[in-house]
Amino acid sequence: xxxxxxxxxxxxxxxxxxxxxxxxxxxxxxxxxxxxxxxxxxxxxxxxxxxxxxxxxxxxxxxxxxxxxxxxxxxxxxxxxxxxxxxxxxxxxxxxxxxxxxxxxxxxxxxxxxxxxxxxxxxxxxxxxxxxxxxxxxxxxxxxxxxxxxxxxxxxxxxxxxxx
Numbered sequence: 001x002x003x004x005x006x007x008x009x010x011x012x013x014x015x016x017x018x019x020x021x022x023x024x025x026x027x028x029x030x031x032x033x034x035x036x037x038x039x040x041x042x043x044x045x046x047x048x049x050x051x052x053x054x055x056x057x058x059x060x061x062x063x064x065x066x067x068x069x070x071x072x073x074x075x076x077x078x079x080x081x082x083x084x085x086x087x088x089x090x091x092x093x094x095x096x097x098x099x100x101x102x103x104x105x106x107x108x109x110x111x112x113x114x115x116x117x118x119x120x121x122x123x124x125x126x127x128x129x130x131x132x133x134x135x136x137x138x139x140x141x142x143x144x145x146x147x148x149x150x151x152x153x154x155x156x157x158x159x160x161x162x163x164x
Contacts, residue, residue, distance in 0.1 A: 001073075002015060002017075003015075003017070003022045003025070003026070006026060006031055006139065007026075007029065007031060011139075011140075012139050013138070013139055013140060013142045013144075013145035014136060014137065014138055014139065014142075014145040014148060014149055015032075015136070015137045015139065016038065016134055016135070016136050016137075016152070017075075017134070017135050017136075017137060018041055018074075018075040018076065018103075018132050018133075018134055019075035019078070019132070019133065019135070020037075020133050020135055022137075023035040023135040023137045026137055026139075027137075031139065032137045032138060032139050033138055033139070033140065033141065034137070034138040034146075034149070035135055035136065035137045035138070036135065036136055036149060036152075036153050037133055037134070037135050037136075037153075038134050038135065038136045038149070038152040038153050039133075039134035039152070040125075040131055040132065040133060040134065041076070041121055041131070041132035041133075041134055042121065042122050042123065042124065042125055042127075042128035042130070042131060042132065043076055043079045043080060043083070043103075043119055043120075043121065043122070043128060043129050043130040043131075043132060044119070044120055044121070044122030044124070044127055044128055044129060045058075045117065045118070045119055045120075045129055046107075046110045046117060046118055046120050047063070047116070047117040048116070048117075051122060051124070051127045053127060053129060055083070055084065055087055055089060055129070056087075056089070057117075058089065058093055058096070058117055059089070059092060059093070062116065063096065063116045063117050064096060064116055065096055065098050065114075065115040065116050065117075066093060066096045066097055066098065066115060066116065066117045066118060066119075067097075067098045067099075067100055067106040067107075067109040067110055067114070067115040067117070067118030067119070067120075068080045068081075068097060068098075068099065068100065068106055068118060068119040069099070069100050069101070069102050069103040069105070069106050069119070070099040070100065070101060071099075073101075074100075074101070074102055074103060075103075075132055076102075076103035076106070076119065076120075076121060076132060077099070077100075077103070077106075077119075079119075079129075079130040079132055080119040080129075080130070082130070083129055083130055098114075098115055103119075103120060103121045104121070106118050106119060106120055107120040107121060136149045136152055136153075
């Protein structure tokens with residue numbers, strides 16, 4: 001949604017995206033002036049209130065509904081689809097999917113017990129099924145936004161002001 005708003009002229013100073021493709025497109029279309037990878041997110045699977053790394057459990061008869069972010073628009077959904085396709089489970093599980101607008105909405109569905117399982121953002125790298133890169137994108141010359149972006153990178157030696 002934010003990407004589309006920016007493409008239509010919304011006046012953002014900085015965007016932090018959970019993918020690398022949209023930042024590249026913003027740069028290509030002249031909507032951004034700089035981008036930098038600033039972090040890492042982790043895709044996890046929650047079944048019955050516990051984090052699991054066993055996606056084959058999703059085939060069990062007791063699992064009727066599986067929440068995931070819509071893979072057509074959400075990076076966490078893209079990662080879940082890619083993982084399940086690689087494991088040959090995407091088509092098998094597709095009838096069970098409940099698509100959320102975002103990974104956070106999928107997580108809320110799981111936490112509220114609205115689904116039996118779900119692909120959600122997690123903090124533990126060692127329990128992650130996939131890594132999601134976070135990229136900051138500077139939209140316009142703005143010292144405060146550039147400084148914030150620099151602080152996210154953890155590289156205090158680099159100055160975006162020199163690049164602007």
